[in-house]
Amino acid sequence: MSYERRGGHYGGRRRQRDDYDDRRHQQQETPDEIIKNAIIKFGEVDANEELLRLEKQIRDHVPRSIPVLSEAFRVSVTEQPYKIPHYATLLRVLHNKSDAPTEDEIPLGRLILEDFWKGFQGYVDKLAWREARLCIHFFAHLTVAKLISADSMLALLQSFTAVLDEFGVSNGRAKKAALCAGEGLLIGGLVLKPHSPTSTNEIINAIQTYTDTTNSQKWLVAPITSLTSESTPLTPPETSIEFLEMLLTTLRKLDESDYVETGDCLPRPYEIYVPFSPDVLRPYDLPLVLVPPEAIEMDALSPITAEGETPVKKDEWPEFFIRLFPSDVSPDFTNPVGYMIRTTILDIVDIFEVNRKECARLLLEYPKWNLPGTFKPKPGSTVTVEPAPGKDWQLESTIIETIISTYLLLPESSRKSIYYISLITEICKLSPSTVGPAVGKSIRRLYSSLSEGLDVEAARKFAEWFSVHMSNFGFQWVWKEWVPDLSLPIQHPRRAFMRRAIEFEIRLAYHDRILKTLPEAMQSPEAYVIPESGPSPFFDYEDPTHPHHDAAQAILNLFRGRAKAEDVITHLDTLRTTLDSSEEEGHVGNVDSLVRSIAVQSLLHIGARSFSHLLNAIERYLPLLRALAGVNSSTSAAASSGTTSSSNPEARMEILSAAAAFWKHNRQMVAIVFDKLMQYQIVDPTDIVSWTFLNGAGVGQLSELGGPMNLSAFEWDLLRAAIDKANGRVVAARRKVMQLRKEADDKRAQDNAAVNHMDVDVEHKPEETPVDDPQLITALKAYSSLIKEQKMALSRTLEGFVESLAPPPTARHPNPQARTVVSESAWESRAAWERDEWNAWETWGWYKQFCRSYAPYLGTYAETLYTVSFARFDGVNDPGADALKRIWNIATGQDA
Template sequence: MSRRRPLDEETCVLSSGDDRPRKRRRNEFESEEGLESRLESLIIRIGEKSTSSIETNIEGLAKVLTADLDNSKTKIIQIICECVAKYPEKTCIYSTLIGLLNAKNYSIGGEIVELLVKHFKDYLKALDFESARLLVRFFGDLVNCRVISSASLMNLFENLVDVSMEDNIPQSRSDYFVLSVLSALPWVGKELYEKKEQDLEQLLNTIDNYLNKAFICILFSRITHTYNCLYSPFIATHVQRHKTHHHTALRVWYSDTPHPQEEYLDCFWAQISKLRSDKWVERHIYRPYLAFDSVLCEALQHSLPQIQPPPHESNYVYPYPKVVFRLFDYTDCPEGPVLPGAHSIERYLIEEHLHWIIDKNYTDRKNCAMNLLMFPNKHKIPLEYMIIEVIFSQMFDLPKSKYLDICYGSTLLELCKLQPSSLPQVLAQAVELLFERLDTMNCMCVDRFAIWFAYHLSNFQFRWSWDDWSSALTLDPLHPKPKFIRETLLRCLRLSFHEQVVKIIPDSFLELAPEEPNPSNKFSAEDPDSAASAVATTLVNKIREKCTPEEALEVLKELTNPLMETEDGIDLRH
């Protein structure tokens, strides 16, 4: 057996006292495809579970890629640029890697930026708006790594926000580009605040004016109504209102008690405003490039070219608006870490990361649950509460949830199996909160809640503390709470049988139980002396005796068939 120490190909760990990465001795005749496959594996897996620090792994990978640039430069650049949009949770890792490559080789940094710009334009043309938004964020993080100049980034931000001033476009278009800029500020806001404070303030004021045009329109409408102003057509054209008519249709609850149901862009603007008041200091994003500041600060920076969003076309479908789902607040988490506030930027960053994990692993419930529970820095947040809230937010997403109901149900089951000491209790608490708020809940969400809850009970022997919901028995039968219990039991009937469903509930709940689905033979209920009943009885007996099809047909011939009769010479047979 060979005693040679195996190479950790993923991490490319540096040995102590040696500035060269420990790499597998490459075969002299290693094929080009094998080399590119190895490099692709290293780039994709960087930052995953390893015995070494992330900074060490990034530095080692940068040296490996630098050594292979002569042979595989095009492939390396292509892989890195594709990973940026495919693995958004590694944004800071890839920006640090590009920063180190740019510090060692200015031309390679320029080629990477050029390809990223091309990808950004291609994503917009292909209507892949989420990937384009992630690239805007990545451009911001490249400013932190001294790859892109802050002036050229501000120019890009201004061009994107200027879309909100275009005429005759859907609001979803302007909302999207405003959101793209705002979502990059948690990463690069502090850098811009220190170097481009005046430009940043002007940009934020422009966004603020866009989001608050509702008030401006109301004010102008009062003026024109009072004075019969001849300039009202001009005002109507140039003062576009940020409308939120969709808000009522997309909210899960019709009441803002105890949690306001905020429109997603308004909520995000409140979070950015809170970050702005905190001098752009956040406490969630892990920034490995800070360890290489002495190297990156000496690198030459590139300027982004002038980028204009493509003009709107009638067939463009932009991301739909949403209403932010809130289920818990800090009072619901009595023990352990404090739940971030609804308008803290940490709440947004954590929730977005959890959404990424679900989107990446939704086809594999085991991996999805495992990755959710392996969330980085989970000891600093009430992770179970935030996972449950994010999953329910996707399940109740209107008008249609992103994935099938079984996806969320099976993932919650796996989470309960992997974390039996705490997560089932949090999930039960969430069910109680949802039940208490049923009277103001959207009816489509109530239906989804009943479908999931019945499925979940079927995997836990239908055990539940039904007596805690006995107050629902005193309500009107059409009230949402008794209707929810009735619908849940009906769904349980599909996953079990009537006798079992009746056993799981107290006797007081029997009035809400579904009727026993007994078969009904209309011939037995009719006059037993009738010809039809006699033939039916004979046919049943023949079938029990395992008669042949011919014998059964002979019995049926005893009945008169009106379709075989004729009227005025017309054949009525079908």
């Protein structure tokens, strides 16, 4: 007993000593870090109560370091935009002189502001647009507080509007510059307009002039629009609006009231302090700034070819936001308060992408940084706040609407889709009772918009979000609400959405589990909502009564025994001879197709157990697959370039068809297998594109219905994967060429230095470098080959769309409705549309998505692609051809 007590006693002392050592070795914050963190955390409890205490802490900080203080302000302003008015107030208080001022004393706030400007100049030089814009917000508040002169603030805003007048300015650059100028005017207009009404009007007019030049682009990326003309929208403009148009609407409305209404949009806590007299403190004059030209990111562009087209970057489209709730639930697009709320929420979502949990918390705490009465109080809250006139909105609905609008941006959102989906999930977990109803209403509103012309890409993303969100909350949804829509045509967007969402849900769970969540009317095969069975493989030769069952089993036994690829090839040659002798004369091609089908399906059957089994089977039998595809693997140029260099494209198409037939009940696996076949260079991206347009509709629930060819979201996924593969290979090859060229330049410079006994600059222009390095020569050949592959993939995709949407009478998949759905009166008569019309409408939607998504690459080859695909329509009066060319011209920047 004594031993145990002594052991416990000494053990306790040892733990205490270890705890002391841990505390002693913990890194202690320096005084600079303490004051910096205090500034960053300012206002977390109550900004008004913390203000004077923090001011004293800053003044008492010794030794004083202005760079540390200004850096704390810069971090706070650019990463916590909802606090900007309060940081402006803190800087206003720091402009007060000390208790015993000297004649030459410079206020501490002025010193911080001067150093803050240096950081802002750094943001501008690096074209860090978000940080620069938020700093301008800060300067605008300081202008209203009379700490910055109105002249210098106007000059700063005009330096950004000057960007809009640059020759050939990109839409992305112009949009960001316009937001910097417009939002600075929105916040500081109360002081800027009385000072110079002409200058403020010039800023608004400059933004308006630029937006007028983007009308055709707006039409192409509007989430709800027509196929014929931007002048005939399907829905009233209040249901969606472009970002800069929303800014202009806000500016025009505030300008009418001389920006007095700005006080209803933003808190201005610094207004309680009397402005300094110019005799006491002259406002700070912001130095002049020049926005530098934008650096071209080569990896974001398509390669420059001999055609000399200058491509654009992928973010070169206007941003449209869709509206989901009425004005009494969330602020509408014409409300200045609504603009400020939406942009602040967008900034929070953008800044806190690295931590979605923190982002969700901050979004739900957002009302504390707004004027009282802006949002309804939380249920059960004891704080009584009178609702502000025209406000009193629902916070959760406003947040969800803003996030979904950003998620549905076309052609793609600025962040990964999974981030927005996960963020909504986190918000729901924090406050399920209030956020859940907002999410449910959003789903119902988007579902109803499917009949109003919601873009097919937006509908695809909606289905993706819906399915993932359901998977996070037990797949609980009131499906019976949509049972009446089963009477709609089978290709109606609502029914297509049901199928797509259920397909996604099955991928995230199990077929039987999802089946149980559906009402009985949706479970029947005739409803075409959910497949009869789960996503299992389908081996054509599994049935013992099949005439080629024994041949397939023999090949399966070889695979199971891990026979060498050469032995399998020899066996297939023997099988081919045997089948050829038993078939009628003249059917050799059918025998080759049959052998390929048996071999490919048998190989996939071996790899059907898991992804690892699939990859192992493909890698083990790559020589077999190359032999089946007719790939000449001995051609070094083909191997190095990443292309198949095959003389038998029909063989590759048959391999794709066999793979699709094996996984016809699991379209996700079809896409996966196709991707692996491209990765291992069994097929080319162009083969995938060609197969998709010829056979893609034969996979899935509706394959047995027949009818004209159409492109659904599944076919688009295949096309997108193929084009992305071709583009990605070009990017990788370009990087390799640049790396080898730089290495060759460096080596040549070092050799010259050794010969001449002198130091030389190792930087050489690429065009001056002789191409004599074998590795570089090989890389250049591969690069050239891959550019041709990329061009072929784009060309074949464009030709496929043209043949589908403006088909000649002899087309393999004639679809006469493709032309009728783009007529002026077509949309108004959509209630009478049947399956073929909706087929054509969806295919048109994917053509639009193709053009706007790959506009940078299409613009590079615009002249050649136009000649190949559209030249035959010149001078022809064809509504389908006119619509095709109009979309093409807008995407490639050739629209007047």
